[in-house]
Amino acid sequence: MFNAQYFRTFITLVETGSFTETAGRLNMTQPGVSQHIRKLERYLQKSLLTRHGRRFTLTESGRRAYDYALRLFAEHEQFRHSLDDDSLDSGECRIASPSSIGLMLYPFMLGYQQMHAGITVSYHFASNNEIAKDLVAGRYDLGIVTETVKHPKLNYQLWHQEPLCLVVPADFVGTGLSDLLGLGMIHHPNGINNASGLLKANFPDEFRSLDHFPRQGFTNEVSLVLDAVARGLGFCVVSRLILETSPWQRQVRALALSRPVYEHLYLAMPSEVEMPRRYTRLLEEFREQRSLASQ
Numbered sequence: 001m002f003n004a005q006y007f008r009t010f011i012t013l014v015e016t017g018s019f020t021e022t023a024g025r026l027n028m029t030q031p032g033v034s035q036h037i038r039k040l041e042r043y044l045q046k047s048l049l050t051r052h053g054r055r056f057t058l059t060e061s062g063r064r065a066y067d068y069a070l071r072l073f074a075e076h077e078q079f080r081h082s083l084d085d086d087s088l089d090s091g092e093c094r095i096a097s098p099s100s101i102g103l104m105l106y107p108f109m110l111g112y113q114q115m116h117a118g119i120t121v122s123y124h125f126a127s128n129n130e131i132a133k134d135l136v137a138g139r140y141d142l143g144i145v146t147e148t149v150k151h152p153k154l155n156y157q158l159w160h161q162e163p164l165c166l167v168v169p170a171d172f173v174g175t176g177l178s179d180l181l182g183l184g185m186i187h188h189p190n191g192i193n194n195a196s197g198l199l200k201a202n203f204p205d206e207f208r209s210l211d212h213f214p215r216q217g218f219t220n221e222v223s224l225v226l227d228a229v230a231r232g233l234g235f236c237v238v239s240r241l242i243l244e245t246s247p248w249q250r251q252v253r254a255l256a257l258s259r260p261v262y263e264h265l266y267l268a269m270p271s272e273v274e275m276p277r278r279y280t281r282l283l284e285e286f287r288e289q290r291s292l293a294s295q
Helices: 004-016 019-025 030-044 060-082 099-115 128-136 177-183 191-202 222-230 240-245 277-293
Strands: 049-052 055-058 090-097 118-125 142-145 154-169 185-187 215-218 236-239 252-254 262-270
Touching: 004 019, 004 030, 004 060, 019 030, 030 060, 055 060, 090 099, 090 128, 090 277, 099 118, 099 222, 099 236, 099 240, 099 277, 128 142, 128 154, 128 262, 154 177, 154 191, 154 222, 154 240, 154 277, 185 191, 185 222, 185 236, 191 236, 222 236, 222 240, 222 252, 236 240
Parallel strands: 090 118, 090 142, 185 215
Antiparallel strands: 049 055, 142 262, 154 236, 154 252, 154 262
8 A cells, every 4th residue: 555654764764874863853663664664665566675784775676766755745745835825935826928928927937936946837828818718717827918808707907007119120210100100010919009099199189090000010929029120111019028028129219209108917817716925926026126127
């Protein structure tokens, strides 16, 4: 019969190299330690030790059993901590977001995991609609979205506002709406909403609709849209998160505007579910980092 205590005794024996010391650590008798090892060998049907008087060496089966036992107890501890939703420093963080958010949040979470060994990160990139469906299905604990999708089993909470940037090629010399019309626009999934709000706020007397702007291209991967802008093919409107993580930062620039406009980020969770504390602290530290970056 499988008995975890036999494996625990075996681990301690291998680490101490002594039946006497193992008995002392585990508050057992030395014959009790020997009995655990014999029962483990009987269960595995393999000899684990080669005895040399009071000393011993591990057989090949013993070495494999020791490696297995270490993994067994490590996985047990990870599982035990994952059941504690109230722990700040342990458990799995299952989060989904569009790539416009994840490009910076995912690297931050990996750094967070390095600082908190009990935390594991499972991050998914998906659209707002896909995130809503998967949250209801229980695939994630938390979604961070740019638009709310109405569903009776989901709750949304405004979490953070990220500035929008009107990004043009680095050598673009225009400043007005007519110059942007001549350049044309590169579209992405949130591009129309982002651009409409930003242009309306900063060119209220001139801007009417994006229908008048030449459509110079589209990509559904927002992290790549600045490649097209860097090549001089058009302008785009993206969150500051995208600009700050882009490999084309030197080939583009954000056009100076008088009125800031923000992309709203919402936390999405299944209804009647309280957010575990590990998420609360992680998200708060990320938001603090973003606030410092904007100063």
